[in-house]
Amino acid sequence: MATEIKHEMVKIIVANTEFEVPSNLTIMKAFEYLGWRLDRGVGCRGGFCGACSTIYRLQGDHKLYTGLACATKVENGMLIAQIPISPANKKQYNIEALKAEPNTMLEFYPEIAKCISCNTCTKACPMDIEVMDYVQAALRGDIADAAQISFDCIMCGLCATRCPAEISQFNVGILARRLYGRYIAPKYKQMEKRVKEVEKGTYDAEIEKLMKADKNQITKLYNARVREED
Secondary structure, rough: OOOOOOOOOEEEEEEEEEEEEOOOOEHHHHHHHHOOOOOOOOOOOOOOOOEEEEEEOOEEEOOOOOOOOOOOOOOOOOOEOOOOOOOOOOOOHHHHHHOOOOOOHHHHHHHHHHOOOHHHHHHOOOOOOHHHHHHHHHHOOOOHHHHHHHHOOOOOOOOHHOOOOOEEEEEHHHHHHHHHHHHOOOHHHHHHHHHHHHHHHOHHHHHHHHHHHOHHHHHHHHHOOOOOOO
């Protein structure tokens, strides 16, 4: 018979109410342990969608911390508040009508010129991105650098909630990545070749065969596939 593992209970405070939850849980799992049905502020549960942005304080600590509810473990005395959405400045644009020029970022987000280099945005980022660095890259017109530094951004908005200059860093980052992908990144020749083959109907018969295959046939084909190297 399996031995039940008992975890220490810790106290957390949510909406000015104190609760006891097992110490091994993440904030999100602690909410579910308490019987709350989560239908907002929850997404992938793996730290990649940015839907569960959370701010919290710890007992005896004056600092305000940030994190993702799905990835941050509860601690005793934790005072928790979730941020359902960050009401940040988001400009509308047609990427096909833009040019990847040094002043493009500044035209859409002139507030980046107000950055005071305090690095609070970087400290707030749950993905450990050097947020201030890509804001500075955008300011000097280095779209490629801004895109590459911000590549792992999950659009949680925590950087913008802490910024004294009121910059929407995550929206600046996605504009840089879109400009980079559309105009600067080198084209992958193999992909162009494959797209033309698809458009020409080269794989239509094979796709039709797969569509008609049953589960056992699909499983057999999957197991017999030529695997790429890890």
